[in-house]
Amino acid sequence: MTNSITEIEDAGCIFVIGSNTTACHPLIARRIYRAKEKGAKLIVADPRNIQLSRFADVAVNHRLGSDVALLNGMMHIIIRNAWHARDYIADRTERFEDLQSVVAAYPPDKVSAITGVSAENLERMAKLYATNPPAALIYAMGITQHTTGVDNVKSCCNLAMLCGNVGIASGGVNPLRGQNNVQGACDMGGLPNVFTGYQPVSDPDVNKKFSRAWRKNLSDKPGMTITDMVPAMLDGRLKALYVIGENPKLSDPDWNHFNHALKNLEFLVVQEIFLSETAQVADVVLPAASAAEKDGTFTNSERRCMRIHKAVEPVGKALADWQIISKLSTVMGYPMEYNSPEEIFDEMAALTPKSYAGMTYERLGLNGLQWPCPDREHPGTPYLHKNQFIQGKGKFHGIEYKDPAELPTDEYPYFLTTGRMFAHYHTGTMTRISPHLDIEQRTGYVSIHPEDADKLAVKNGDPLILSSRRGEMEAPARVTPSVTPGTLFLPIHFGENPTNVLTNAEAFDPLAKIPEFKVSAVNIKKLRA
Amino acid sequence: MECKFVPSVCSYCGTGCGVIFQVLDGKLVGTLPMKTHPVNEGKLCIKGWNLHEYVNSFLRLKYPLVKTFGRFIKVRWDEALQITADRFKEIIETHGPDSVGVLVSAKITNEENYLAQKFTRAVIGTNNVDHCARL
Amino acid sequence: MKNKIKEWLKSGQIDIFLGYKTLQGHPLPHAFGKDNLEDIDTLITGSNYYPLEKIATKLVAEKPDIKIGMITQDHSQRALNVLYIWNQLDPENIKPLKGDGCSSNLKEHADDSHREAGKSGQFKKQFGMNTHASIEEAEIFAQQERFQRWMYEFQKCIKCYGCRNICPVCFCKQCSLEHSNLIGTGSLPPEAPIYHLVRAVHMAGRCIDCGLCEEACPADIPLRLLYRKVNAIVTELFDYETGSRLDQSPFSIIGESITLKLKPIAAA
Ligand code: SF4
Ligand code: SF4
Ligand code: SF4
Numbered sequence: 001m002t003n004s005i006t007e008i009e010d011a012g013c014i015f016v017i018g019s020n021t022t023a024c025h026p027l028i029a030r031r032i033y034r035a036k037e038k039g040a041k042l043i044v045a046d047p048r049n050i051q052l053s054r055f056a057d058v059a060v061n062h063r064l065g066s067d068v069a070l071l072n073g074m075m076h077i078i079i080r081n082a083w084h085a086r087d088y089i090a091d092r093t094e095r096f097e098d099l100q101s102v103v104a105a106y107p108p109d110k111v112s113a114i115t116g117v118s119a120e121n122l123e124r125m126a127k128l129y130a131t132n133p134p135a136a137l138i139y140a141m142g143i144t145q146h147t148t149g150v151d152n153v154k155s156c157c158n159l160a161m162l163c164g165n166v167g168i169a170s171g172g173v174n175p176l177r178g179q180n181n182v183q184g185a186c187d188m189g190g191l192p193n194v195f196t197g198y199q200p201v202s203d204p205d206v207n208k209k210f211s212r213a214w215r216k217n218l219s220d221k222p223g224m225t226i227t228d229m230v231p232a233m234l235d236g237r238l239k240a241l242y243v244i245g246e247n248p249k250l251s252d253p254d255w256n257h258f259n260h261a262l263k264n265l266e267f268l269v270v271q272e273i274f275l276s277e278t279a280q281v282a283d284v285v286l287p288a289a290s291a292a293e294k295d296g297t298f299t300n301s302e303r304r305c306m307r308i309h310k311a312v313e314p315v316g317k318a319l320a321d322w323q324i325i326s327k328l329s330t331v332m333g334y335p336m337e338y339n340s341p342e343e344i345f346d347e348m349a350a351l352t353p354k355s356y357a358g359m360t361y362e363r364l365g366l367n368g369l370q371w372p373c374p375d376r377e378h379p380g381t382p383y384l385h386k387n388q389f390i391q392g393k394g395k396f397h398g399i400e401y402k403d404p405a406e407l408p409t410d411e412y413p414y415f416l417t418t419g420r421m422f423a424h425y426h427t428g429t430m431t432r433i434s435p436h437l438d439i440e441q442r443t444g445y446v447s448i449h450p451e452d453a454d455k456l457a458v459k460n461g462d463p464l465i466l467s468s469r470r471g472e473m474e475a476p477a478r479v480t481p482s483v484t485p486g487t488l489f490l491p492i493h494f495g496e497n498p499t500n501v502l503t504n505a506e507a508f509d510p511l512a513k514i515p516e517f518k519v520s521a522v523n524i525k526k527l528r529a
Numbered sequence: 530m531e532c533k534f535v536p537s538v539c540s541y542c543g544t545g546c547g548v549i550f551q552v553l554d555g556k557l558v559g560t561l562p563m564k565t566h567p568v569n570e571g572k573l574c575i576k577g578w579n580l581h582e583y584v585n586s587f588l589r590l591k592y593p594l595v596k597t598f599g600r601f602i603k604v605r606w607d608e609a610l611q612i613t614a615d616r617f618k619e620i621i622e623t624h625g626p627d628s629v630g631v632l633v634s635a636k637i638t639n640e641e642n643y644l645a646q647k648f649t650r651a652v653i654g655t656n657n658v659d660h661c662a663r664l
Numbered sequence: 665m666k667n668k669i670k671e672w673l674k675s676g677q678i679d680i681f682l683g684y685k686t687l688q689g690h691p692l693p694h695a696f697g698k699d700n701l702e703d704i705d706t707l708i709t710g711s712n713y714y715p716l717e718k719i720a721t722k723l724v725a726e727k728p729d730i731k732i733g734m735i736t737q738d739h740s741q742r743a744l745n746v747l748y749i750w751n752q753l754d755p756e757n758i759k760p761l762k763g764d765g766c767s768s769n770l771k772e773h774a775d776d777s778h779r780e781a782g783k784s785g786q787f788k789k790q791f792g793m794n795t796h797a798s799i800e801e802a803e804i805f806a807q808q809e810r811f812q813r814w815m816y817e818f819q820k821c822i823k824c825y826g827c828r829n830i831c832p833v834c835f836c837k838q839c840s841l842e843h844s845n846l847i848g849t850g851s852l853p854p855e856a857p858i859y860h861l862v863r864a865v866h867m868a869g870r871c872i873d874c875g876l877c878e879e880a881c882p883a884d885i886p887l888r889l890l891y892r893k894v895n896a897i898v899t900e901l902f903d904y905e906t907g908s909r910l911d912q913s914p915f916s917i918i919g920e921s922i923t924l925k926l927k928p929i930a931a932a
Contacts, residue, residue: 005544005568006567006568022822022852022853023822023852024542025542025543025544026544026574026575026822026824026882027544027546027568027569027572027573027574027577027882028544029822029882030572030822030882030883030884033820033883033884034785034884036785036787037785037786037787037788037792037884038785038786038787039785039786039787051819051822051852051853054819055819055820176543176544177542177543177635178542178543178635179542179543179635179636180538180539180540180541180542180543180545180635180636181540181543181634181635181636181637181638181639181642182543182635182660183543184635184638184639184642185633185634185635185637185642185660186660187639188633188639188642188643188646189642189643189646189658190633190634190642190645190646190658190659190660191658191659191660192656192657192658192659193656195646195650196643196646201650201656210650214647214650214651215651216650216651216654218650218651218654219626219650219654219655219656221656222656223627223630223649223655223656223657223658223659224630224657224659225659226632226659226660226661229630229632229657229659232630237627237628238628238629238630238657239620239624239628239629240616240617240620240628240629240630241629241630241631241632242617242629242630242631242632242649243631243632244631244632244633244634244637244641244645245633245634245636245637246632246633246634246636246660246661248632248661266616266620267616267617267620269613272590273583273589273590274586274588274589274590275588275590279590282596283595283596283616284593284594284595284596284609284612284613284616285590285593285594285595285601286593286609286613287589287590287591287592287593287594288590288637290583290584290589291537291538291540291636291638292537292550292557292580292581292584293584294638296638296639296640296641297638297639297640298538298540298545298638298639299545299639300538300543300544300545300568301543301544301545302545302568304545304567304568305639306538306545306547307536307537307538308537308538308540308638309535309536309537310535311533311535311537311550311552311557312550312552312555312556312557312584313555315584315589315591316589316590316591316592317591317592317593317606318589318590318591319606320641321637321638321641321644321645322638322640322641322644325641325644325645325648326644327606327610328610328613328614328648329644329648329652331610331611331613331614332614332617332618332652334651334652336644336647336648338644341638341640341641344640344643344644345639345640347643348639348640348643365688365689366536366547366563366566366687366688366689366690367566367567367689368567421850421851422574422575422576422822422823422852423575423576423823423850424576425541425542425576430541430583431541431576431583433582433583433586433588434579434582434583434586435579435582436575436578436579436582436825436842437575437576437579437582439842439844439849440575440823440849440850441849441850445850478850480851482851530679530680530697530727530730532680532695532697532723533695534692534693534694534695536687536690536692549692549693549714551719551722553722553723553726558722558726559719559722561693561714561715561830562826562830562880563690563692564691564713564714564879565689565690565691566690569882571879571880572824572826572879572880572881572882573824573826573880573882574822574824574882575822575823575824575825577824578824578825578826578829
């Protein structure tokens with residue numbers, strides 16, 4: 001997030017796109033409610049009718065995967081009415097012409113045809129967003145999990161910059177992270193091309209710095225992303241995989257494909273707190289401590305690095321992940337002798353000058369600090385790009401709309417989208433064994449609109465067979481107007497109804513390598529008893 | 530008798546709400562929202578309120594496991610680590626460091642993510658490290 | 665006061681003292697024990713932050729012989745009374761230390777200082793229920809409008825169960841809110857208004873107006889107002905102010921059924 005969670009409360013307008021906030025980030029949704037109650041305008045664009053839609057000044061269901069068209073359409077209207085922030089654009093951004101020339105070709109009637117959103121609603125959305133500063137744009141995986149994920153994100157940034165909303169309190173572009181420490185995992189260099197704080201492995205100075213600190217000559221060749229690793233496993237280039245705290249067998253976009261890939265590995269190590277689907281097929285399983293059983297830090301979506309404290313001893317012989325990695329490394333001939341996570345944190349902070357350098361456990365306290373926090377006196381940064389963009393000038397990108405990889409056909413006439421429900425988390429390994437969460441939702445389901453259900457004579461709870469070009473699976477129907485006719489929704493948490501049997505692994509964003517979980521074309525049949 | 534209240538952070542989504550774990554005789558018995566935390570100000574969602582439950586689950590992994598002839602057997606830590614280290618080394622020697630990949634996690638701490646990428650880069654010798662948050 | 669607690673701990677009159685202590689600027693609940701008497705000097709008092717009575721109930725359930733000392737402000741004394749009446753807690757287990765400062769309107773001159781002033785935004789006042797409204801203020805609206813305003817509030821619910829989880833006097837083993845025949849599961853918002861009314865009804869004669877539920881509600885639903893109204897009805901019908909006395913509640917459970925004693929006509 002460029003801005004902070006508390007700031008949302010004081011926005012003049014909030015535009016939520018591709019985020020079912022009340023279910024997936026409920027304590028951020030709270031700020032949206034509060035903003036609304038203080039008088040902010042609320043725009044919600046989502047392929048489904050989500051809880052927040054009920055409170056919106058304008059709520060639209062744009063067709064799955066049509067985000068770029070929708071955003072371009074809004075920008076078209078904003079520029080046509082001269083609602084854009086001309087001074088801001090002149091002072092702080094560049095390549096406005098690129099954007100202007102592209103969005104000129106997105107008049108409301110055309111956008112309406114692509115997105116299914118009426119021209120009238122487009123006008124209202126554009127006006128609300130542009131004329132109620134500061135406007136905060138909030139999105140989640142509904143924007144990123146597409147073949148055009150990067151385009152979608154860039155379009156969000158375009159819109160925010162166009163109205164001068166980046167670099168001010170309560171505005172900004174605010175991606176909400178699905179998993180608790182995605183932000184931290186990225187900040188810490190859990191990426192094939194960068195060290196901590198996004199320092200490129202290929203930058204000679206950076207590489208030299210880390211090589212010296214770690215007393216080892218490090219490769220400057222960017223590695224494989226997970227999306228690259230799967231084909232590499234299949235064709236034998238990747239022989240061993242070490243999976244720490246993840247369950248890719250359920251979260252990978254193509255179950256069959258990934259299963260094959262795993263079988264091809266010579267050696268699979270999984271370090272987990274449960275015997276997850278992936279751990280079951282591993283050669284070695286290392287038992288890890290849970291978050292309540294260790295010390296350390298997490299960094300949330302608003303870049304706030306916060307301490308967690310050990311409350312109880314790990315179960316059985318489980319060890320904290322940092323202890324396991326240190327021991328393994330030591331056995332492999334590279335001694336890592338840390339007495340505490342604090343020592344690791346200090347080593348990391350010293351190597352991460354721009355963002356984490358000013359943090360210590362003592363300074364973090366219980367409130368944490370928001371990076372960038374470059375030195376010991378720095379109070380942390382509630383919102384980014386104040387006065388100036390970190391990269392100098394904010395760059396506009398002219399983005400053309402592209403169809404998602406799959407659109408409904410005669411054979412597969414329904415859109416399928418996937419997501420989370422409020423009581424479960426990710427692949428369900430932690431939440432489904434939690435009695436109070438299990439009570440809320442025990443099984444997978446597929447949401448289907450009453451109209452479609454009528455057509456197929458499907459009642460609530462009837463088992464349905466869903467099939468896509470890749471496979472088929474079964475799930476009970478949940479008849480609900482929360483989806484639109486022609487669209488189905490599947491929650492991702494349920495291993496016995498694995499959504500990734502259906503979703504498309506071949507389709508991913510060429511840059512971010514994020515698979516298109518949010519759109520596939522499927523057919524449904526009633527399962528005859 | 531030991532009764533403690535330990536502040537921590539909810540690990541069920543990227544919001545990062547402040548929680549207090551209630552501990553009784555070394556066992557987690559409850560989760561409370563931290564009233565004065567800047568993110569959540571004393572409120573939690575259903576997942577946060579039940580954060581302690583998965584920790585106590587009987588399904589937790591308690592011992593290192595090694596698969597032999599298709600079945601898992603319990604082993605000691607030193608054995609598990611030795612087997613893992615030997616296999617990694619063998620594969621690195623025959624196929625080069627780029628034949629190994631590491632997936633880090635959005636569920637483990639910053640310190641652990643830092644160590645995991647350090648391990649991949651300095652010990653294995655490859656940049657094949659990624660997290661699953663794309664998924 | 666702190667000396668008295670030390671006394672109690674030293675002499676074994678209590679096993680632990682439940683109170684608050686500041687950790688890195690945050691007041692957190694803390695159990696003071698006899699092993700570290702100096703620790704008592706860090707005890708802080710003043711406001712009700714956490715449901716200590718509920719924590720005490722949990723402790724007693726695990727350790728039936730334990731003796732717990734705690735500061736009992738008015739609402740907390742009322743909570744304890746309710747827990748005694750409903751046999752969830754035995755007065756034998758609790759040694760109260762009188763404190764003051766209370767945020768309830770059951771007490772004159774309530775101390776509301778720790779609650780945010782002006783919490784309700786304009787929009788909420790226009791379409792929802794003002795958090796600070798009194799029962800009378802809420803009743804200005806005609807029935808239809810009042811219903812709509814409450815429905816607006818209920819639609820915001822994210823089904824966190826926080827209102828129940830934090831409530832010092834919610835103790836049922838089988839919570840009706842989780843009864844799938846009564847309230848559908850798995851979708852947001854929970855069925856309105858049934859979810860909230862079920863809880864409200866269950867709070868009749870139990871809610872001691874501590875306000876913790878409302879503070880824990882992520883959706884800023886004025887729950888306290890709702891339960892106050894329910895309790896006002898109880899007071900009117902049964903001449904009973906919840907938790908104010910230790911004698912029987914008009915709701916007494918005999919076997920599976922709940923009986924009610926109406927107040928004498930003369931008193932009306
Ligand atoms: S309590 Fe809910 S909103 Fe807060 S971090 Fe946990 S899962 Fe996210
Ligand atoms: S005010 Fe709320 S938390 Fe307090 S007793 Fe009443 S219902 Fe329970
Ligand atoms: S605390 Fe509020 S949001 Fe949570 S369940 Fe109760 S009424 Fe709903």
